[in-house]
Amino acid sequence: MSGPMHVAVAFDLAFVRWTVATMKSVAATGIPPGGVVTWWLMPGADVPAAALAAVVEEAGRSGESQVLRVPSELDDLPLSSWRMMSSRISNAAYYRLLLPDLVPDVVDRMLWLDSDVMCTGDLTELWHADLQGALLGAAIDIGSPTIGAATGVPGFDPNAGRLTKRSDYFNSGVLLMDLPRCRQAELSTRSLDYIRANSGKLRFAVQDAMNIAVDDRWLRLDERWNDMDFTRFEQDLSAIDSTRIVHFAGKKKPWQDSFPEGPLKDLYLTYLPRTTDLTAAR
Numbered sequence: 001m002s003g004p005m006h007v008a009v010a011f012d013l014a015f016v017r018w019t020v021a022t023m024k025s026v027a028a029t030g031i032p033p034g035g036v037v038t039w040w041l042m043p044g045a046d047v048p049a050a051a052l053a054a055v056v057e058e059a060g061r062s063g064e065s066q067v068l069r070v071p072s073e074l075d076d077l078p079l080s081s082w083r084m085m086s087s088r089i090s091n092a093a094y095y096r097l098l099l100p101d102l103v104p105d106v107v108d109r110m111l112w113l114d115s116d117v118m119c120t121g122d123l124t125e126l127w128h129a130d131l132q133g134a135l136l137g138a139a140i141d142i143g144s145p146t147i148g149a150a151t152g153v154p155g156f157d158p159n160a161g162r163l164t165k166r167s168d169y170f171n172s173g174v175l176l177m178d179l180p181r182c183r184q185a186e187l188s189t190r191s192l193d194y195i196r197a198n199s200g201k202l203r204f205a206v207q208d209a210m211n212i213a214v215d216d217r218w219l220r221l222d223e224r225w226n227d228m229d230f231t232r233f234e235q236d237l238s239a240i241d242s243t244r245i246v247h248f249a250g251k252k253k254p255w256q257d258s259f260p261e262g263p264l265k266d267l268y269l270t271y272l273p274r275t276t277d278l279t280a281a282r
Contacts, residue, residue, distance in 0.1 A: 004038040004063055005031065005127045007111045008103075010070075010095035012044030016051050016278055018115040018255060020058050024271040026113070027062035030123040030244075037063035040103060040110065042070055042095040054278045068102045070095045077192075078199045093206045096175070097191045100182035108180055113245075114173035116253060117226075118268055121244040126225050129176060135185055136177045137219040138170035139226035143249070144204070145169060153208045155198040161215040170218055172207040173247045174226040187213050235262045 007026065011019040023039065031037060039059035043052050052067070059065035075091045096112050103110060111127060113119075131137055144150040148165030158164055182188075190213035195205060202208070223229070227243040228250075240246070252259055254268035 004036045005111065005123065006038050006040060006103075006107055006109060007113060008040040008042065008068075008096065008099055009113055009115060010042035010044075010092040011047065011055075011115055012090045012092045013046045013048070013051065014090060015092060015115045016047060016055065017273055017275065018253075020055060020273050020278070021255075021268065021271040022113055022115055022117055022119070023055075023058050023062075024273075025117075025119040026123070027058075028119075028271070029121055030119040031062060032122055032124050035124070039063060039065040040068055040099070041065055042068045042092070044070075044090070044092050045072060045075060051278045054273075058273075068095075068099075070098060070102070074098070077195055077205075078202060079205060094195070096172070097188050097206065097209070099177060099188075100179050101188045103179055105180075108178070110175075110177045110179055112172075112175040112177060114247065116248040117173060118246045118248070118254075118271065119244065120240055120246055123244060126176060126221070126244065129219070129221070131176065131178050131219050133181075134178065134219040135181045135187060135214050135217045136175050137221045137225075138172065138175050139221045139223050139228075140168050141171035141207070141249075142223075142228050147211065151203065153211065154201040154203050155194070156212070161212075163212070163216050167216055168220065169211055170207075170214075170220075171226055171228065171247070171249065172210050173228075173249060174221075174245055176219075176221070185213070185217070230264065233264045234260045235264075237263045237267065240264075 009019050056065050074094045147153050147163050147167045147169050191209040194209040194212050224243045226247050228247045230246050233240050254265045259265050
């Protein structure tokens with residue numbers, strides 16, 4: 001797999017700064033010397049031209065970019081029925097579901113990154129990982145490690161496929177996607193069908209939908225590629241060398257004033273752009 005690393009990010013206006021911070025961390029630590037990235041940018045309809053131009057400019061520092069326009073009907077999909085979830089996600093979270101359909105066929109592999117992750121090391125090994133025929137690679141979700149955990153996936157039918165309540169459940173914040181296999185499995189259609197069929201009882205909407213659609217055809221990645229146990233780094237970064245992607249999953253985010261002061265927050269803030277950096281005329 002020669003050529004650039006393909007990385008996709010999605011964002012609405014509220015998440016532009018966090019997305020740029022993620023991109024800057026990848027550019028600083030995730031790309032080996034001489035390596036480049038093609039960024040696949042999926043902006044929401046509310047992202048103004050100046051802000052999108054700033055994101056494109058940031059992408060240009062480590063490679064090139066392609067802007068993918070997402071159909072407006074995704075912005076009308078319901079979010080989680082859980083208030084704690086719906087208050088911290090946006091409809092841009094759904095955009096990843098359409099990557100297999102929107103990205104040209106010449107691209108056969110894509111790395112998806114949520115906007116609340118920070119890269120802390122070289123991603124080459126992840127990018128070249130053998131998916132062994134799986135649709136995608138992902139890490140087990142430490143907060144909900146099985147299909148039946150955390151009240152269970154709403155609408156789960158144990159007779160509909162390979163999954164059982166004890167099957168592993170992946171976190172969708174970091175995904176290494178085999179796009180041809182995802183297309184063949186109709187990942188986009190099956191995921192959106194799940195969202196619509198369970199619209200009144202959604203939990204971790206996108207994540208549940210993808211777990212159901214993938215139907216256990218995923219490669220278990222080591223937690224260093226999606227390390228959700230970030231609290232151990234808040235006051236001591238000595239162990240972070242073994243991690244490649246820190247995922248600020250949950251309600252604690254490093255851009256919040258309430259996030260504990262310390263070296264982890266300080267590191268994140270080195271990547272966080274000022275608001276004026278994104279709104280200045282270009």
